[in-house]
Amino acid sequence: MTAVGNLTLNLYKSSETLTIPSKVTVFPQKLGICGVGGRSSCFAPIKAMEGSKTTTHVNGQPKQVDSSTDADILGNGTVQTSTVGNSSNIAWHSCSVGKSERQELLNQKGCVVWITGLSGSGKSTLACALGHALHARGKLAYILDGDNCRHGLNSDLSFKAEDRAENIRRIGEVAKLFSDAGVICIASLISPFRKERDACRALLPEGDFIEVYMDVPLQVCESRDPKGLYKLARAGKIKGFTGIDDPYEPPLNSEIILHQGEGMCDSPNTLAEVIVSYLERKGYLEA
Ligand SMILES: Nc1ncnc2c1ncn2[C@@H]1O[C@H](COP(=O)(O)OS(=O)(=O)O)[C@@H](OP(=O)(O)O)[C@H]1O
Numbered sequence: 001m002t003a004v005g006n007l008t009l010n011l012y013k014s015s016e017t018l019t020i021p022s023k024v025t026v027f028p029q030k031l032g033i034c035g036v037g038g039r040s041s042c043f044a045p046i047k048a049m050e051g052s053k054t055t056t057h058v059n060g061q062p063k064q065v066d067s068s069t070d071a072d073i074l075g076n077g078t079v080q081t082s083t084v085g086n087s088s089n090i091a092w093h094s095c096s097v098g099k100s101e102r103q104e105l106l107n108q109k110g111c112v113v114w115i116t117g118l119s120g121s122g123k124s125t126l127a128c129a130l131g132h133a134l135h136a137r138g139k140l141a142y143i144l145d146g147d148n149c150r151h152g153l154n155s156d157l158s159f160k161a162e163d164r165a166e167n168i169r170r171i172g173e174v175a176k177l178f179s180d181a182g183v184i185c186i187a188s189l190i191s192p193f194r195k196e197r198d199a200c201r202a203l204l205p206e207g208d209f210i211e212v213y214m215d216v217p218l219q220v221c222e223s224r225d226p227k228g229l230y231k232l233a234r235a236g237k238i239k240g241f242t243g244i245d246d247p248y249e250p251p252l253n254s255e256i257i258l259h260q261g262e263g264m265c266d267s268p269n270t271l272a273e274v275i276v277s278y279l280e281r282k283g284y285l286e287a
């Protein structure tokens, strides 16, 4: 908010007011004031301005700073803004309730289970089985399915390479938000490109991106063909179909590889339990 003339802020849950001189850019959260006019539900204590250690963000990454010397806050009380991609003059707003508080509430740790593989390899079926298994254990999970996201968030994207890359990037960013919310996010999409998958991994803290590779031969996927898309692709009626005339780059270092072949298919529930065991072993099913 940019103040023109004197600006009076009502302190949340307080009758006190704070008057700010004109022509400064003010971010109430930086002053420990959220909910100007009492409308916001977030409240960061005012002591953040009294020289205590607090957490701020630089390009989205948490950083511990001494509030009194926070480099983001300029001498005249204005806040340093930055440019990220094409977004200029932006600043990160922090809140006193953070990821660890949410994780405590949920008694779990946020992470992303990223299921990649050919169409028909069983990604969506596994995602549902895993979601069900976690739900049964009282754990909060949410599925981001490629097909489903293309019904809304990504409905502007086609299947050409640059649009697939953007599809992966967006789902990676949304998955990061779910993980920050403390949720176990299950992303199931073909995600054929190694570079884009690795970029999504890089968005998260070490260990929080769990790549699951559905290692199912093309012949098996094609024999399943539940939507008849392989048939259409073979007939030349769908161009650029993954595995037929479009590439799929198998992962090189997946946390979990699920091999299936002709006559050797574990049930979706058995596969889901492999992932649940991994999450349990790595401590994600407790805060
Ligand atoms: N050309 C082409 N190639 C591959 N898949 C196609 C294509 N056209 C439509 N479909 C259907 O779209 C689903 C894949 O969407 P994704 O978002 O997972 O794909 S990607 O990650 O962007 O490559 C995929 O769903 P799944 O079978 O669940 O993988 C298909 O139903």
Ligand SMILES: Nc1ncnc2c1ncn2[C@@H]1O[C@H](COP(=O)(O)OP(=O)(O)O)[C@@H](O)[C@H]1O
Residues within 6 Å of the ligand: 117, 118, 119, 120, 121, 122, 123, 124, 125, 126, 224, 225, 226, 265, 266, 267, 268, 271
């Ligand atoms: N573990 C499995 N064993 C045998 N068939 C499976 C298994 N998982 C999924 N399927 C079947 O394979 C087909 C494709 O599954 P789906 O989950 O839609 O794959 P994807 O999301 O990768 O396209 C469906 O007909 C589904 O019933």
